[in-house]
Amino acid sequence: MTTVVALAGTSRRATSQGDRSPRARAAIVVLCLLLIATSLFSLASGASDASALSVMRGWIFSVSSADPLSARDSIIIYDIRLPRLLLGILVGSALAVSGAVLQGLFRNPLADPGLVGVSAGSSLGAVSVIVLGGTLLSPLMALFGNFTLPLAAFLGGLVTTLILYRISTRQGRTSVATMLLAGIALGALAMALTGVLIFIADDRQLRDLTFWQLGSLAGATWQKIGMVGPIIVVALLTTPFLSRGLNALALSEATAGHLGVPVQRLKYVAIIAVSAAVGASVAVSGGIGFVGIVVPHLLRLLIGPDNRFLLPASALLGASMLLLADAVCRTIVAPAELPIGIVTATVGAPFFLWILLRRRGVLDL
Amino acid sequence: MIEARNIGIAIGRSQIVTDVNFEVGAGELAAIVGPNGSGKTTFLKALSGELPYSGRITFNGRDLARMKPWEAASVRAVLPQSTALSFPFTVREIVKLGLTGGRSGVSPVEEEALPERALARVDLEGFSGRFYQELSGGEQQRVQLARVLCQVWKPVMDGGPRFLFLDEPVSSLDIRHQLMIMNIARDFASSGGGVVAILHDLNLTAMFADRIFVMHRGRLAASGPPKDVLRDDVIAKVFECDLKVGVTPGHDMPFVLPQSAGF
Numbered sequence: 001m002t003t004v005v006a007l008a009g010t011s012r013r014a015t016s017q018g019d020r021s022p023r024a025r026a027a028i029v030v031l032c033l034l035l036i037a038t039s040l041f042s043l044a045s046g047a048s049d050a051s052a053l054s055v056m057r058g059w060i061f062s063v064s065s066a067d068p069l070s071a072r073d074s075i076i077i078y079d080i081r082l083p084r085l086l087l088g089i090l091v092g093s094a095l096a097v098s099g100a101v102l103q104g105l106f107r108n109p110l111a112d113p114g115l116v117g118v119s120a121g122s123s124l125g126a127v128s129v130i131v132l133g134g135t136l137l138s139p140l141m142a143l144f145g146n147f148t149l150p151l152a153a154f155l156g157g158l159v160t161t162l163i164l165y166r167i168s169t170r171q172g173r174t175s176v177a178t179m180l181l182a183g184i185a186l187g188a189l190a191m192a193l194t195g196v197l198i199f200i201a202d203d204r205q206l207r208d209l210t211f212w213q214l215g216s217l218a219g220a221t222w223q224k225i226g227m228v229g230p231i232i233v234v235a236l237l238t239t240p241f242l243s244r245g246l247n248a249l250a251l252s253e254a255t256a257g258h259l260g261v262p263v264q265r266l267k268y269v270a271i272i273a274v275s276a277a278v279g280a281s282v283a284v285s286g287g288i289g290f291v292g293i294v295v296p297h298l299l300r301l302l303i304g305p306d307n308r309f310l311l312p313a314s315a316l317l318g319a320s321m322l323l324l325a326d327a328v329c330r331t332i333v334a335p336a337e338l339p340i341g342i343v344t345a346t347v348g349a350p351f352f353l354w355i356l357l358r359r360r361g362v363l364d365l
Numbered sequence: 366m367i368e369a370r371n372i373g374i375a376i377g378r379s380q381i382v383t384d385v386n387f388e389v390g391a392g393e394l395a396a397i398v399g400p401n402g403s404g405k406t407t408f409l410k411a412l413s414g415e416l417p418y419s420g421r422i423t424f425n426g427r428d429l430a431r432m433k434p435w436e437a438a439s440v441r442a443v444l445p446q447s448t449a450l451s452f453p454f455t456v457r458e459i460v461k462l463g464l465t466g467g468r469s470g471v472s473p474v475e476e477e478a479l480p481e482r483a484l485a486r487v488d489l490e491g492f493s494g495r496f497y498q499e500l501s502g503g504e505q506q507r508v509q510l511a512r513v514l515c516q517v518w519k520p521v522m523d524g525g526p527r528f529l530f531l532d533e534p535v536s537s538l539d540i541r542h543q544l545m546i547m548n549i550a551r552d553f554a555s556s557g558g559g560v561v562a563i564l565h566d567l568n569l570t571a572m573f574a575d576r577i578f579v580m581h582r583g584r585l586a587a588s589g590p591p592k593d594v595l596r597d598d599v600i601a602k603v604f605e606c607d608l609k610v611g612v613t614p615g616h617d618m619p620f621v622l623p624q625s626a627g628f
Binding site for chain 1: 410413414415433434435436437438439441442443445448450451452453454455456457458459462463465466467480492493494495516
């Protein structure tokens with residue numbers, strides 16, 4: 001966080017010209033370095049005493065194969081911490097970029113994957129499997145095994161988004177207002193159905209549900225990364241092509257059209273990319289809040305709202321933030337673990353309020 | 366040249382515009398006037414390709430219905446009545462958005478400095494680094510005009526005129542800037558482009574328009590040069606207001622006409 005503040009201080013001069021792209025490029029370089037640092041830190045921290053030093057030594061020695069790591073440390077690093085690190089990077093960048101894209105799409109700095117019901121739909125899918133997996137949905141469990149839960153969450157998010165799109169699009173035109181309201185209604189419906197499932201759940205299922213609903217990276221495996229990694233990477237790689245159109249959309253949908261942006265296609269691609277990224281994230285890590293809203297906000301204050309820089313910067317900072325939060329979860333009550341959603345909400349919500357109070361005029365809320 | 370033939374526009378079940386014929390050529394400033402709710406903005410939205418319409422609209426001989434968004438963006442730019450933003454863009458960033466999909470007509474090197482030139486044009490020199498949301502309504506309107514000017518900086522391209530669509534461009538401006546903005550529109554037309562402006566000030570309209578289209582209840586009530594259109598009977602019928610053209614008030618009642626400006 002100190003790097004961020006320092007950068008804001010040194011590049012005031014660039015703002016006076018109104019062109020913040022040099023500052024934004026510098027910020028992206030700094031954010032890359034930050035992500036490398038947080039990654040190393042994340043690999044080195046945890047309940048076990050496999051320290052940063054032993055991680056480094058382990059890498060060097062396993063390359064020279066003179067003195068291999070002990071079997072225990074090797075398992076901790078390659079099978080537990082490395083997949084967890086990668087999952088944190090994937091989920092953190094997916095949530096932050098999804099937030100930034102939705103905010104651009106809705107022309108509203110408060111839009112969030114949670115707001116249009118995508119997360120709620122994913123949750124419904126996942127909770128269905130947790131509660132009904134042993135009974136009603138047991139044929140599915142037999143068919144997909146451990147993949148059933150992530151798959152159901154992903155499908156829940158996708159179905160919600162598709163219904164949402166059908167409701168709010170008429171004759172090829174999407175009304176953002178209708179979409180926002182329909183999203184809230186669909187989200188409420190999904191949450192009500194989830195509530196019914198929670199009501200009929202037994203004690204063991206409730207424990208699972210609570211942990212999953214609060215969000216966690218604890219279940220990270222190479223298998224999960226193999227499944228959601230490609231989805232998130234493809235969705236994220238689509239977003240740079242949306243950035244100029246999203247910038248024009250800030251003026252209004254009509255004006256973006258006047259500027260030559262194919263608005264309908266832009267909205268369609270953005271919706272698909274966001275629902276895929278969010279569905280995949282919720283599937284493997286549950287409900288991790290505030291990343292999608294705090295990260296783009298913070299970056300807009302620092303480098304401005306130009307999506308050409310905001311989207312990659314959001315991916316980098318979102319990943320770093322989630323890794324730091326996860327490191328806190330793993331160490332603060334070691335050897336137990338806090339759900340990561342508690343940490344992101346505890347840090348994110350007051351920070352978000354602080355941003356609102358400080359920049360109320362400029363954000364024009 | 367823009368030609369619109371037998372244009373009808375329906376929104377939902379209500380017919381907003383009926384059987385309007387309209388044309389504006391290179392070098393011309395066409396003004397659309399009429400009372401509130403007469404369909405002026407709706408008609409301009411159809412010309413902008415924003416609303417579906419019946420009839421036929423062509424830009425330099427090409428059918429608007431067959432043009433891609435970026436093709437339309439390179440023959441016309443549109444200034445909306447007002448634009449509110451939710452994100453803290455700087456003035457320069459807004460003006461630069463004018464270069465998103467169209468073609469300014471200048472080299473990429475010149476384009477770097479184009480936002481500053483456009484801002485100087487609308488009397489906002491030195492405003493580049495200010496936040497758009499901190500400006501007054503009139504200043505925001507002029508920033509948007511600078512953005513629109515960037516989009517079609519060269520009034521003529523590929524041998525054909527390009528067009529500015531201005532929806533009440535002077536509604537929130539003081540009199541000095543009203544004249545300045547109307548002169549920018551005038552210059553754009555003089556350099557071979559075309560301008561379509563929705564105006565409410567009949568004096569400014571008389572002063573700057575080559576052709577006036579008077580709309581009344583979704584139909585064209587009159588069209589032609591100012592002298593033919595600005596008549597007592599037309600104004601009485603359309604605006605339902607008993608006004609006399611060319612009559613000055615008594616000697617003890619001051620009045621200020623834009624025509625008296627020393628431009």
